[in-house]
Amino acid sequence: MNESVLSRRSQWAEAVTLYVLCGLGALVISGLLVTVVGASWSDVWNALVDGSVRKPGRWGGTIGVATPLALVALGTMVSNRAGLVNIGQEGQLLIGAAFAAYAGANMVGPGPVALLVVLTSGALGGALWAGIAGGLRYWRKVPEVLSTLLLVSLAANVVGYGLKNSWLLLERGAGLGNRNSVSEQLAPDTRIPHWSLWGNDFAMSAVAVVLLIFLVSWMLNHTLWGYRLSVVGQNQRVARRFGIGETAEGMKSMFISGGMSGLAGGVMLASGDFANYRLVAGFSVSIGWVGLLVALVAGQRALAIIPVAFVFASLRTGSGFLASTGIERRVTDVVQGLIVLALLIPPAIMFIRQRRRALSASRSRV
Amino acid sequence: MSGGGSASAGPPPAVEVSGLTKNYGAVAACDAVNLQLHRGEIHGILGENGAGKSTLMKMLIGLVVPDAGRISIDGASVRIMSPLEAAQLGIGMVHQHFSLIEALTVWENVALGDRGKLSRSATRASVAELGEQYGLRVDPDVPVGDLPVGLRQRVEILKCLRRQPEILIFDEPTSVLTPEESEDLFASLRQVVNQEDRAVALVSHKLTEILSVTDRVTIMRNGQVVNGYQTDEVGAAALAQDMVGREVRLRSTALGNLGGSPSEAGEPEAEGRSEEISAPTVLELRGLEVRGPEGVVELDDFMLSVRAGEIVGVAGVEGNGQKALVDALSGLQPVIRGEVLVDGEVVEMKRLGASHEAGVAIIPEDRHDSGLVMEMSLAENLMLADPEGFSHRGVIDRGRLDALTEELIERFGIMCTGPHAPLWTLSGGNQQRAVLAREMTSNPKVLVASQPTRGLDVGAIEYMAGQLRQAADDGVGVLLISSELDEIFELADRIVVIFRGQITGEMTRATATREKVGRLMGGDLL
Numbered sequence: 095m096n097e098s099v100l101s102r103r104s105q106w107a108e109a110v111t112l113y114v115l116c117g118l119g120a121l122v123i124s125g126l127l128v129t130v131v132g133a134s135w136s137d138v139w140n141a142l143v144d145g146s147v148r149k150p151g152r153w154g155g156t157i158g159v160a161t162p163l164a165l166v167a168l169g170t171m172v173s174n175r176a177g178l179v180n181i182g183q184e185g186q187l188l189i190g191a192a193f194a195a196y197a198g199a200n201m202v203g204p205g206p207v208a209l210l211v212v213l214t215s216g217a218l219g220g221a222l223w224a225g226i227a228g229g230l231r232y233w234r235k236v237p238e239v240l241s242t243l244l245l246v247s248l249a250a251n252v253v254g255y256g257l258k259n260s261w262l263l264l265e266r267g268a269g270l271g272n273r274n275s276v277s278e279q280l281a282p283d284t285r286i287p288h289w290s291l292w293g294n295d296f297a298m299s300a301v302a303v304v305l306l307i308f309l310v311s312w313m314l315n316h317t318l319w320g321y322r323l324s325v326v327g328q329n330q331r332v333a334r335r336f337g338i339g340e341t342a343e344g345m346k347s348m349f350i351s352g353g354m355s356g357l358a359g360g361v362m363l364a365s366g367d368f369a370n371y372r373l374v375a376g377f378s379v380s381i382g383w384v385g386l387l388v389a390l391v392a393g394q395r396a397l398a399i400i401p402v403a404f405v406f407a408s409l410r411t412g413s414g415f416l417a418s419t420g421i422e423r424r425v426t427d428v429v430q431g432l433i434v435l436a437l438l439i440p441p442a443i444m445f446i447r448q449r450r451r452a453l454s455a456s457r458s459r460v
Numbered sequence: 461m462s463g464g465g466s467a468s469a470g471p472p473p474a475v476e477v478s479g480l481t482k483n484y485g486a487v488a489a490c491d492a493v494n495l496q497l498h499r500g501e502i503h504g505i506l507g508e509n510g511a512g513k514s515t516l517m518k519m520l521i522g523l524v525v526p527d528a529g530r531i532s533i534d535g536a537s538v539r540i541m542s543p544l545e546a547a548q549l550g551i552g553m554v555h556q557h558f559s560l561i562e563a564l565t566v567w568e569n570v571a572l573g574d575r576g577k578l579s580r581s582a583t584r585a586s587v588a589e590l591g592e593q594y595g596l597r598v599d600p601d602v603p604v605g606d607l608p609v610g611l612r613q614r615v616e617i618l619k620c621l622r623r624q625p626e627i628l629i630f631d632e633p634t635s636v637l638t639p640e641e642s643e644d645l646f647a648s649l650r651q652v653v654n655q656e657d658r659a660v661a662l663v664s665h666k667l668t669e670i671l672s673v674t675d676r677v678t679i680m681r682n683g684q685v686v687n688g689y690q691t692d693e694v695g696a697a698a699l700a701q702d703m704v705g706r707e708v709r710l711r712s713t714a715l716g717n718l719g720g721s722p723s724e725a726g727e728p729e730a731e732g733r734s735e736e737i738s739a740p741t742v743l744e745l746r747g748l749e750v751r752g753p754e755g756v757v758e759l760d761d762f763m764l765s766v767r768a769g770e771i772v773g774v775a776g777v778e779g780n781g782q783k784a785l786v787d788a789l790s791g792l793q794p795v796i797r798g799e800v801l802v803d804g805e806v807v808e809m810k811r812l813g814a815s816h817e818a819g820v821a822i823i824p825e826d827r828h829d830s831g832l833v834m835e836m837s838l839a840e841n842l843m844l845a846d847p848e849g850f851s852h853r854g855v856i857d858r859g860r861l862d863a864l865t866e867e868l869i870e871r872f873g874i875m876c877t878g879p880h881a882p883l884w885t886l887s888g889g890n891q892q893r894a895v896l897a898r899e900m901t902s903n904p905k906v907l908v909a910s911q912p913t914r915g916l917d918v919g920a921i922e923y924m925a926g927q928l929r930q931a932a933d934d935g936v937g938v939l940l941i942s943s944e945l946d947e948i949f950e951l952a953d954r955i956v957v958i959f960r961g962q963i964t965g966e967m968t969r970a971t972a973t974r975e976k977v978g979r980l981m982g983g984d985l986l
Contacts, residue, residue, distance in 0.1 A: 321847060325833055329832075334791060334792060337812045337816060
């Protein structure tokens with residue numbers, strides 16, 4: 095007993111040391127980068143913190159960005175469990191947003207119901223888009239890595255086409271002379287209600303997503319669904335022998351994964367944090383890609399999505415304040431990459447070391 | 461011809477290997493192997509999978525560097541550090557798995573590895589010329605991907621022959637060929653040897669092939685050379701015994717008679733079980749046909765039945781359909797024709813998990829491949845047999861699962877840190893116990909055990925043997941598939957022999973002799 099407690103403590107120490115070292119490394123490189131560009135890194139830091147959390151009303155906006163990031167990451171985690179590499183969240187999100195926008199423009203009904211329909215349509219759209227890749231994988235043996243990725247550019251073009259045609263998505267009043275490809279604005283009563291807390295304003299969807307993360311996390315670890323998903327993801331021959339169909343489980347997880355990205359698109363639209371309740375060209379603004387990074391960093395721990403999504407959202411909202419420091423805002427993309435590395439390297443090292451230890455322990459035992 | 465050094469008269473052997481050793485960790489893949497290949501001879505190297513044949517050949521071709529020992533080519537001692545050096549010494553190898561690029565044409569593949577300027581016309585001409593000379597005609601302009609496997613092998617051989625090697629090594633060349641294609645291949649091999657005085661090594665685990673083609677044969681087992689013959693002086697039975705006759709590790713404690721010769725053992729037990737002959741049939745296979753990935757027939761009109769409480773041993777040289785049999789019964793390979801009956805009822809093998817539900821337990825040959833999920837915990841692996849039983853409305857009852865896992869850890873003596881230990885932290889023997897524990901808790905009617913003791917140490921082997929016997933005593937029909945004759949003679953009540961995907965012989969334990977089984981394994985009919 096004592097031994098295992100001790101080893102747990104030393105494992106903690108190891109983890110903390112590794113994370114601190116890698117975090118410092120990322121900070122030093124980021125600092126160097128900023129210095130080379132000719133800015134002061136303390137200015138940059140202040141601008142980032144001001145823009146993301148410190149200035150009045152900013153952290154509400156950061157939550158608004160973190161919400162879809164977390165949804166995308168959660169969906170990614172589900173498909174990862176089944177051993178699928180879905181990297182087309184950006185497209186699934188965009189299609190989801192388009193479905194939501196179409197539903198919003200064409201739904202008549204009481205507000206809450208309409209909102210529900212808007213969000214459901216978003217999820218449906220994303221699920222459908224991911225389902226194409228899933229179907230290709232299981233019935234045509236097309237690697238889902240390729241198909242999900244290629245479907246991203248297809249999604250952008252499909253939505254672009256929709257935004258040029260008023261029978262699809264283009265705002266109706268706009269007329270032929272209108273060069274702005276924007277959709278109808280969501281009616282005020284089909285928008286997600288916002289809360290105000292200490293001068294910060296954020297959509298209620300954030301709370302719902304946190305609850306959803308807890309729910310999915312629990313389901314992955316405590317239900318037969320989560321169990322089957324893991325078996326399929328790790329050994330398909332064993333799964334098949336015990337009657338767990340990889341096609342059924344894989345398709346389900348693909349639908350869920352895409353559905354969550356699509357829902358993220360719907361939430362982006364209906365929360366108004368992104369384009370004032372309208373679908374516009376380039377609406378997805380890389381939320382799908384960054385969400386993928388969030389999932390990468392969070393690994394298999396669903397709850398870790400919450401802080402990671404918040405940090406990545408902070409980089410995005412904070413970068414808006416960088417202009418005053420005379421630095422290109424895209425520097426944050428590099429910083430973001432460094433953070434990903436700093437957070438991914440320690441678990442990799444720990445995994446290798448732990449495995450080695452466990453193997454030598456089991457050898458000496460038997 | 462240096463002339464000096466060789467004890468025998470005449471020229472030194474083309475290849476002489478002495479004391480060649482290669483260890484992988486604690487396992488000796490090749491242990492002080494001696495071998496001579498002579499010019500003008502086809503030398504068969506026979507042994508089961510894992511006997512060390514391939515490692516030996518890889519050392520000759522420079523893919524593996526030996527730990528100890530000497531290699532001489534034409535009497536001169538050499539060190540072969542890479543395939544390139546081997547090629548310079550005139551050694552060429554045709555690999556078991558093709559090293560061809562499917563998108564390229566035949567002549568392009570043949571030219572691969574050439575240096576200097578690439579000449580299309582010269583290469584095409586040489587393909588045609590060699591093809592004519594050895595009867596290995598192939599159209600040089602066809603993409604290799606469009607060729608059937610037999611022709612692909614020709615390309616592989618042409619590629620090798622074009623470099624004019626004096627010493628040719630063929631590693632399991634017929635594993636993907638039809639009988640006709642094999643005959644063609646051997647005819648051209650004979651020509652290479654007789655007309656051009658080259659030395660050929662033919663690595664194979666197929667007895668008939670070795671007997672019909674080679675001049676001399678060396679048998680390997682467990683990394684060592686166990687015997688060598690002039691091929692025309694030896695029969696299939698002797699070769700089969702050399703190949704599989706391992707020291708009897710099993711029986712020593714199980715039966716308590718150390719050192720007795722295997723053919724004399726086990727009678728009392730066989731008689732003890734004879735009363736159960738009237739027990740109901742729990743597994744019946746009627747005319748099964750199973751094909752491999754390339755459409756090769758692996759089981760052909762396969763018939764077998766197992767009664768409750770008996771152990772049926774399936775003896776046979778590996779690669780005669782054993783894997784297809786287990787995979788088909790596991791539901792991992794489709795049954796094209798025929799029926800599987802468990803307890804008298806037809807199992808709908810097309811449905812996922814049907815055989816498991818019908819009560820067929822499997823101890824697979826490779827537990828990592830189809831037995832266990834290595835990254836999951838022991839408890840989660842044990843749960844596979846009945847996930848619904850450990851859950852309520854889709855929610856897993858961890859408490860109950862852990863309790864049962866503790867119980868099984870106790871009952872099957874699984875050494876681990878607890879129910880939540882990831883499976884990869886367990887040793888091989890304990891992983892095998894985990895498989896056994898899971899399969900037995902689902903109260904099977906049939907237990908299919910494929911090479912259940914392979915790779916285990918002595919204690920684990922004894923334990924496994926005892927458990928199989930226990931299962932039979934409890935009324936389970938046990939199908940034991942093993943390439944170790946000792947294991948079969950030790951455990952089985954009835955012995956059947958599998959050869960080329962069919963049962964070629966069946967006998968009770970009392971009437972079976974190693975000679976008879978050995979002959980059947982080699983392809984003779986009773």
